[in-house]
Amino acid sequence: MFNFSNSIQTVMERAMESCRTEMARIGGLALYNESKVLSAFQKLRVGNHHFMPTSGYGYDDPGRETLERLFCEIFGGEAALVRPQFMSGTHAIAAALFGVLRPGDLLLSATGRPYDTLEEVIGISGGEGNGSLKDYGIDYDQVDMTGEGQVDLVALRSKLQTEMPAAVFIQRSRGYAWRPALGMDELKKVVELIRSVLPDTVIIVDNCYGEFTQRVEPLEVGCDLMAGSLIKNPGGGLAPTGGYVVGRQDLVEKVSYRLTAPGIGAEVGSYAAGYTPFYQGLFLAPHVVGESLKGMALAASLFRQLGMEVYTDAEPSDIILPIRFGERNKLIAFCQAIQSASPIDSHVVPEPWDMPGYGDPVIMAAGTFVQGASLELSADAPIKEPYIGYLQGGLTLEHIQLALMLVLERMAREGLIEI
Numbered sequence: 001m002f003n004f005s006n007s008i009q010t011v012m013e014r015a016m017e018s019c020r021t022e023m024a025r026i027g028g029l030a031l032y033n034e035s036k037v038l039s040a041f042q043k044l045r046v047g048n049h050h051f052m053p054t055s056g057y058g059y060d061d062p063g064r065e066t067l068e069r070l071f072c073e074i075f076g077g078e079a080a081l082v083r084p085q086f087m088s089g090t091h092a093i094a095a096a097l098f099g100v101l102r103p104g105d106l107l108l109s110a111t112g113r114p115y116d117t118l119e120e121v122i123g124i125s126g127g128e129g130n131g132s133l134k135d136y137g138i139d140y141d142q143v144d145m146t147g148e149g150q151v152d153l154v155a156l157r158s159k160l161q162t163e164m165p166a167a168v169f170i171q172r173s174r175g176y177a178w179r180p181a182l183g184m185d186e187l188k189k190v191v192e193l194i195r196s197v198l199p200d201t202v203i204i205v206d207n208c209y210g211e212f213t214q215r216v217e218p219l220e221v222g223c224d225l226m227a228g229s230l231i232k233n234p235g236g237g238l239a240p241t242g243g244y245v246v247g248r249q250d251l252v253e254k255v256s257y258r259l260t261a262p263g264i265g266a267e268v269g270s271y272a273a274g275y276t277p278f279y280q281g282l283f284l285a286p287h288v289v290g291e292s293l294k295g296m297a298l299a300a301s302l303f304r305q306l307g308m309e310v311y312t313d314a315e316p317s318d319i320i321l322p323i324r325f326g327e328r329n330k331l332i333a334f335c336q337a338i339q340s341a342s343p344i345d346s347h348v349v350p351e352p353w354d355m356p357g358y359g360d361p362v363i364m365a366a367g368t369f370v371q372g373a374s375l376e377l378s379a380d381a382p383i384k385e386p387y388i389g390y391l392q393g394g395l396t397l398e399h400i401q402l403a404l405m406l407v408l409e410r411m412a413r414e415g416l417i418e419i
């Protein structure tokens, strides 16, 4: 049993009180999204036979096929690939890019520099000969976001007109950046602009961390393809691995030839461990995403009370909370405290390291059931000024509450904050 001091309990109570309205809003959001999910399960007549293990080629695997149809129903796509054979979100997004683009094409990012792990996929960083898009003669350009973290519509229009990209890439989440996540209203405006200049360009969304954070998803505002990770939002904390791509039929087919092989596509794929956690995780996802959102609202109000700067959106479109620590040792202590407040590996002390795919040393606190799953409570930070930590996830609000109190207790004990 933990025994928190009165001052810590008081700070927590005050923080809970100050985000009551936001918690109620998130409750309504989770209910709305659960209604999408439950009705899709019923419409597709999901039954126990969909959970069965399959082996070998996996032709006509009913578990795989119905799971993919569920994603289509829920996210508004014509076809989907929802596969444990995608190792990660990066893999799914890379398959989408390689599937759609051809030599001579240009990929234009509308949201500035993409997520770190995509830099080597695109060829922005990393050497020659690693098989990046650039290696295959696919060019890249980007439209930087405005100082306020909005898509720069003027610059975007001009690049669309002069460069005529075959595909436009849009990242929904803020990633590792001090800016808002892209809301669906703003995305809709961006899509309308792209369509007005280049009706046929393919719009691809990196949807990592975005699923179920709003009532509308990117395909519903006119994007063509979106991709993400199953150990983030749509896996509901239960999916053990995997990624997904969902969207237009013809494009998903092209992506399937990258996932497997040309001519084979989506028709194969078995899973000997059975699909139960993918279905059950998807069923839980709107609720768990709601818990994460509530936890981030709580953390924001808590750190604000302590005089720290956090970045919040009125209605967030991802599950990340950036917190500015300003000092290296505070940031590292925070991440270590989050790790020590985890159910798993609480005794492990994370240190900054040169993680593959990332430019700066990164510290990652992830005391998670599924390795690296960031729908579970976790904190990441590139070690660079102004020492911003990115807190995300949390399977239950209770855990996030306890973890935050443990973090405050520890940071106060080490003289890093005053309560």
Ligand SMILES: *Cc1c(COP(=O)(O)O)cnc(C)c1O
Pocket (backbone or CB within 6 Å): 088, 089, 090, 091, 115, 117, 171, 173, 174, 175, 206, 208, 209, 229
């Ligand atoms: C997590 C993430 C990715 C990559 O996902 P991995 O599963 O870690 O490979 C890509 N883009 C964004 C915005 C992400 O948050």
